[in-house]
Amino acid sequence: MKTKKVGSTGRFGARYGLRIRKQVLDIERNQRQKQKCPFCLKFTVKRLSKGIWECGHCSIKFAGRAYEPGITGRPMLDVQTSQLFVAETAKEVKAPKLKSVHKEEVKENV
DSSP states (O other): OOBTTTBGGGGGTTOSOHHHHHHHHHHHHHHHSOBOOTTTOOSOEEEEETTEEEETTTOOEEEOOSSSOOOTTSOOOOHHHHHHHHHHHHHHHSOOOOOOOOHHHHHHHO
């Protein structure tokens, strides 16, 4: 059961105290929101599981904190570095275009 004041933490009922339930509510609301990607800087990051995050725009999976994607132990990348990284990964992902080959051309080459 959900309530207006405590939202999803209404499942705890009267247990654990109001302060704890409000803290849990803040954490749960934050983890379910779209977060900012440290690579492409768009608000498209979703939580896959504990500490695993994925950007919906640049499709990069990365490890972060359990409830928020802050990258621990490393400074956040600046805009130029992140855009360069995304551009390099996009080049690697794209397959080269193949030109169409007719059967006659193949017979001539053989």
